[in-house]
Amino acid sequence: MSNSEQQAPKKDAPSRRTFMKAVAAVGAGSMLPTADLAAQAPAASSTRVIDCHQHYGSPGYAKALAAKVGRPMAGFGMVTEDDVRPWRDYSSAKALEFLDHNGLAAAVLTATNPGTWFGDPEETRLLCRDLNDYGARLCSDAPKRFAFLASLPLPNADDCLKEIEYALDTLHADGISILSSYEEHYWLGDPIFRPVFDELNRRKALVCVHPAKPFQTLNHIGITEFLTDTMRTLYSLLTTGAATRYGNIRFLFSHAGGTMPSYIERFKIAEPGSTDEALAREAEPNSHLYHLRRFYYDVAQSCNSVQVQAIKAIAGTSQLVFGSDWPMIQTTDKANAGSRQLKGLEKCHLNTTELAAIRGGNAGRLFPRIAA
Numbered sequence: 254m255s256n257s258e259q260q261a262p263k264k265d266a267p268s269r270r271t272f273m274k275a276v277a278a279v280g281a282g283s284m285l286p287t288a289d290l291a292a293q294a295p296a297a298s299s300t301r302v303i304d305c306h307q308h309y310g311s312p313g314y315a316k317a318l319a320a321k322v323g324r325p326m327a328g329f330g331m332v333t334e335d336d337v338r339p340w341r342d343y344s345s346a347k348a349l350e351f352l353d354h355n356g357l358a359a360a361v362l363t364a365t366n367p368g369t370w371f372g373d374p375e376e377t378r379l380l381c382r383d384l385n386d387y388g389a390r391l392c393s394d395a396p397k398r399f400a401f402l403a404s405l406p407l408p409n410a411d412d413c414l415k416e417i418e419y420a421l422d423t424l425h426a427d428g429i430s431i432l433s434s435y436e437e438h439y440w441l442g443d444p445i446f447r448p449v450f451d452e453l454n455r456r457k458a459l460v461c462v463h464p465a466k467p468f469q470t471l472n473h474i475g476i477t478e479f480l481t482d483t484m485r486t487l488y489s490l491l492t493t494g495a496a497t498r499y500g501n502i503r504f505l506f507s508h509a510g511g512t513m514p515s516y517i518e519r520f521k522i523a524e525p526g527s528t529d530e531a532l533a534r535e536a537e538p539n540s541h542l543y544h545l546r547r548f549y550y551d552v553a554q555s556c557n558s559v560q561v562q563a564i565k566a567i568a569g570t571s572q573l574v575f576g577s578d579w580p581m582i583q584t585t586d587k588a589n590a591g592s593r594q595l596k597g598l599e600k601c602h603l604n605t606t607e608l609a610a611i612r613g614g615n616a617g618r619l620f621p622r623i624a625a
Contacts, residue, residue: 303616303624304591306507306553306576307360309348309401310340311387317380318367326371336367339580345391349398351579355591358613359623362388362401363430365581366466369404370435378406381416389424400620402430402461410448417452427620428459428503433486435465440482442489442496450499457501459619462486464507476583483511487545488520496544503619504548507576509555513545514563520545532566542567549619551576552611554583556597570607574616 321332369380388401403420406412420426522542523531536543553576582590617624
C-alpha cells in the first residue's frame with residue numbers, strides 16, 4: 254500500500270478539502286525535555302518497570318465526547334458511549350493505584366481514540382490544548398510516576414506548530430502522540446503531513462503512533478482492522494521515503510507493530526522466500542529493514558510468544574518496551590491487566606537480560622526522566 258496506491262479522497266467531501274488546505278508550512282522551536290523536575294519516590298517494586306502505553310483523558314475531553322455520542326462526526330465516524338466511559342471518572346489517583354497494584358514504577362500517558370479531530374479545526378485546537386495542559390498537571394503532581402506525550406491539532410499544520418512549541422518548550426512534554434491515519438485515506442507517509450513531521454524531525458522528537466479507530470465497525474472484525482492500521486502506516490512511511498526523510502524522529506509503534514510482522518514478506522526487505530537470510534544480515538542504511546530496526550515497539554496487549562518472537566526477529570529486543578494499555582485493555586479484569594501481561598512476557602522465551610530490557614531498560618533511552 255504505497256502512497257500511490259492509497260485511495261484518493263472524494264472531491265465532494267468538505268472535511269477532506271479542509272484537511273488538504275489546512276496543511277501549510279510550519280515554523281521552528283526546540284525540544285529539550287526538562288531535567289530538573291522534583292524527585293519523587295518510585296513505586297514499590299523489585300524492578301523499575303515502565304509502562305510505555307497507558308492512556309488518559311481530561312474532564313473537558315470527556316464532556317466534549319459525551320456531547321457527540323450517537324452523532325456522525327466528520328473526520329471520525331460515530332462516537333460511542335464506549336469512547337467516553339473511561340474518562341468520565343478518570344483521575345491521577347486511579348492511575349497511580351493501577352501502577353502500585355501491578356508493580357509498575359511509572360507510566361507514559363497518551364490520549365487515544367477517538368482523538369480530537371471531528372471536522373472543526375478550532376474545536377480540535379482547544380481539545381488538544383486542554384488534554385496537554387491536563388497531562389502536564391498529572392506529571393507535575395507525580396513527576397517520577399508519569400510522563401506524557403502531547404496531542405497535536407491535526408489537520409491544521411499552523412496550529413500543530415504552535416502546539417509543538419507550547420507542549421515541548423513550555424509544558425516540557427516528553428514527546429508527541431499521533432494516530433496512525435486520518436480521514437480514512439491519509440497514513441503518515443503521505444506528504445500532507447510533511448510540514449509537521451519536518452519540524453518534529455528537526456527537534457529529534459519522540460513520536461508515539463497509536464492505531465486509529467476504524468471508520469466502520471466492519472461487523473465483528475473492527476479490532477483486527479484497528480491493528481492492521483499500524484501495519485498500513487508503517488508501510489506508508491517506508492514506501493514513500495518518509496522514514497528516511499524523518500530519520501531523526503524516534504518512532505514508537507503500539508501493540509508490537511500490529512499486524513506488520515505477518516506482512517513482512519510484503520515489506521520489500523528481500524526477494525520472496527529470502528526474508529530469513531535478510532533478517533540474519535545487517536540492514537543496508539535507510540533500507541526498509543533498517544528503519545524497521547530503528548523504530549521502537551511496545552508490547553501492550555501483545556505479551557505472547559507469537560508476537561514477541563516475531564518482532565524480536567525483525568527488530569531485536571533492544572527496540573521493545575512494555576505497555577499495559579490501561580484503561581483501554583480488552584479484559585474483564587482491568588485491575589490486574591499490568592501484572593498479568595508481565596507474567597505473559599515471562600513466557601515468551603526471553604532470557605533474563607532481554608526481559609529486563611523490555612520491562613524498563615529500553616524505556617530509559619526514550620524516557621530518561623522517569624527511568625531513574
